[in-house]
Amino acid sequence: ARFNCTIGHYCPEETVLPVECPVGYYMNETGAEVCTICDSGYYCIEGQIAINDTVKCDEGYFCPEGSSGPQQEPCPGGFWTGIRGTTGVDSGDNSCASCTEGFYCPPGSASELDCPAGSYCPAESSEPLPCPAGKFGDSENLASSSDCTTCTDGYYCEAEGLLDVSGPCDAGFYCNSTERDNIVPNPPLSICPVGHHCEQGSTTPARCAE
Numbered sequence: 001a002r003f004n005c006t007i008g009h010y011c012p013e014e015t016v017l018p019v020e021c022p023v024g025y026y027m028n029e030t031g032a033e034v035c036t037i038c039d040s041g042y043y044c045i046e047g048q049i050a051i052n053d054t055v056k057c058d059e060g061y062f063c064p065e066g067s068s069g070p071q072q073e074p075c076p077g078g079f080w081t082g083i084r085g086t087t088g089v090d091s092g093d094n095s096c097a098s099c100t101e102g103f104y105c106p107p108g109s110a111s112e113l114d115c116p117a118g119s120y121c122p123a124e125s126s127e128p129l130p131c132p133a134g135k136f137g138d139s140e141n142l143a144s145s146s147d148c149t150t151c152t153d154g155y156y157c158e159a160e161g162l163l164d165v166s167g168p169c170d171a172g173f174y175c176n177s178t179e180r181d182n183i184v185p186n187p188p189l190s191i192c193p194v195g196h197h198c199e200q201g202s203t204t205p206a207r208c209a210e
Contacts, residue, residue, distance in 0.1 A: 023068035060110035074108035077126025102141035130161030134181035168201035
């Protein structure tokens with residue numbers, strides 16, 4: 001006896017029983033000979049009978065056509081999406097969007113994260129970048145290394161990712177950022193010259209009293 005193929009199934013010619021639609025496909029009508037590929041932005045489990053809000057892709061992920069799960073593909077590093085049903089990456093509406101400068105977005109991000117102090121984050125950053133030696137970052141959401149603060153004159157900044165200066169320049173030396181980077185407390189090119197004295201934290205040599 002012939003039968004009408006049920007929803008969620010397909011019935012190729014000479015089929016004895018209905019066959020469930022495989023993952024990534026669905027069928028919302030009876031009598032189908034083939035299943036329909038799952039729409040982008042959605043996922044379809046085995047025997048899927050409909051496309052609706054219950055099978056939208058998760059936040060932080062996108063689902064290309066034929067997807068089989070809610071976290072089919074994570075938004076790549078430097079991109080994010082805070083909505084369900086995202087279809088792709090940087091391809092217009094309803095796609096993973098570029099991370100804004102001053103923020104960073106690891107893979108699978110559902111929101112933009114504040115770039116922490118001591119770091120900077122250009123647009124589409126997947127992780128923060130440390131402020132370089134000779135500078136420090138005392139605030140969040142910096143967008144470039146030029147936004148990091150140059151080390152204060154009379155002080156040195158010896159490491160990457162500093163929130164503040166490392167300390168005052170050594171006695172016998174001077175630290176002046178207009179002449180060179182203040183990276184060490186005793187810069188070899190900034191030894192106090194003959195006839196001058198340089199106390200701890202000096203910015204320029206002071207002439208000795210005659």
